[in-house]
Amino acid sequence: MKLTKQLASLCKPLGLPCLLSMSLLGGVVQAEDAPAPVVKPLPLEEIRVFTEVFDRIRQDYVEQVSDEQLLEDAIRGMLAGLDPHSTYLEPSAFSELQTHTSGEFGGLGIEVGMEDGFVRVITPIDDTPAQKAGVKAGDLIIKLGDQAVQGMDLNDAVELMRGPAGSELVLTIVREGEEKPLEITVVRDVIRVASVKQRVLDDGIGYLRITQFQVNTGNDLKRAMEKLEAETELKGLVLDLRNNPGGVLRAAVDVSDAFMDEGLIVYTKGRKANSELQYKATSERLTDIPLVVLINQGSASASEIVAGALQDQGRAVIMGVDSFGKGSVQTVLPLTKERALKLTTARYFTPSGRSIQAQGIKPDIYVAEAEIKLRESGNFIKESDLSGHLENGEDGSEDAVTDVRRIAETDYQLYEAIGLLRGLAIARKVTEKAADNQN
Known part of the structure; x- marks a missing residue:
């Protein structure tokens, strides 16, 4: 009760109810006969300074500012002193966040x-x-x-x-x-808005691009895989996470789970017990074909969870450049129907125990972005230049070659991923044939 009276004396000159200041400072009002909780002493001197600054602004600032505006600004200031990802969500920002996560x-x-x-x-x-x-x-x-x-x-x-x-x-x-x-x-x-796009590249190589991790991304991925498998017999798969800023943690777990049979995907550690979680693969993977994951400096958060899980579990080859390095988890805590607090509550770790925070995922094969110009190796005469040469008899081969050349010139990292998957597919085929011959 003594502490409550001290706070009341600080609030009285400002015309603020004591309950408001207690809420702001995390204090607890209890009946005298209730057992007193063990709490750290409140910094009364800092509270006194805060109330004095609040009062000076109300009375002396060149323009009148409402108490509500000053208190909201104070909340923003508290969060600005934490980390770049903790923030106060006003109605427009809260609505925009809900749109991005739901799609x-x-x-x-x-x-x-x-x-x-x-x-x-x-x-x-x-x-x-x-x-x-x-x-x-x-x-x-x-x-x-x-x-x-x-x-x-x-x-x-x-x-x-x-x-x-x-x-x-x-x-x-x-x-x-x-x-x-x-x-x-x-x-x-x-x-x-579907968060997953798909297409078939050259020679049975499938391409999946996840633009952002939303609530339905796991289901979008399954539908995209079904479309790819309906178009061709897949020999390899590129999962493109470049410039993907992240999104919903659950979606990252679902995507990782789609390519894994078992094992740990990610775990989190924080100050509170409910922030310490583990996520493991729970279902049969969608495919066991060779997988290359493309990342770059714009791959963050949920993208790094997926890349780290598939890398640690030996399920995919990670290619590109070091990722962004956002290894923290934000929890959205609604304050009202229109406002919320987005607060960093934990760090996440890859299955092998790596913290990605400020480090990022390092690719297995480093491939920087590059612009290349292809040219022919000389003015040599080929069979196709001879008059009356026989036609190949197969359609589409020239289109496939042209498409690969276009990818080489416009997206060098993707071109390298295709080359790696071709090699893995060949190695797999040779291994299977060798096994058949032994049997």
Whole structure:
């Protein structure tokens, strides 16, 4: 009770209720007959300084600032002194975080960019309101509803395009080949952005790119693998985690689990008991084909969990350059329906006990980004140059060669990954044949 009275005396000149100051300082008010908890003494001198600064700003600052604003600024200041990833989430930031982690939002369903002050449609997403309404890639959006977009920031334009499902937005579009601007009415809907993209590269090499780890990334990965396997007989797989900033921890565990049969994936350590967790592989892996994981300096957090787990468990070859080195876990603690605290609560460790914090994942094979220019080895005459030569008789071989050359010139790291997977596939085939011959 003595401590409570001391705090009350500090708060009284400011007109603040004592309960508020107790909440801010982590104090506990208890009945006198209750057993007193063992707590560290509060730094009364620092509290006195805080209240004095608060009062001076309220009375003497050149412009009037509300008590609510000052207290929110004080919260931001406390968090700013911790680490770069602990922060106070205001309504807009909290909503944006929920959108990123869920991968769902109310909107039109188009990927856009800025061009000459206008919004250019890169592509409408399949089966979304924008595509159904007739929006096409290359369209130039000059108005969103009644607002002209020229000179508007891209983030502001995107915010205008988002909104509740069922609401309408009229897009004024300039389209090549049309004499007059078009007005297209689009009814917003819930847009779900898949976090995994897939395609088949040369000679049975599959390619998976995870852009961000969201709640549904594990399921997206399974669907992407099914599509790849339906297109070709896979001999190897590239998992591209370059420039992936991370996301949901559970999604990183799901992705790692998809390529592992058993073993530890990641564990965390923190001050509180509930922050010490272990995650292990729980199900049969999707495939056992050779796997190369691409990382770079933009691969962080959840990306590093996946790369570290697959590296330590010997499931994949990690290729690229050292990753970002974010080895801390953030917990989102809701304060109200609209505000939350994102607080660093633990560090995570790879199966072998490595802390990635400020170190990153080091690739098994170091391959820096590079630009290369391929050229022919000389003006030698080949069979295909001879008049009347016989045709090969197989279609598509030239397209495959051209595609590999294009990858070599545009994405050297991916080109090296393809080369490694080809070698692993050949070695595997030779091993299998040798085993068959012995039997």
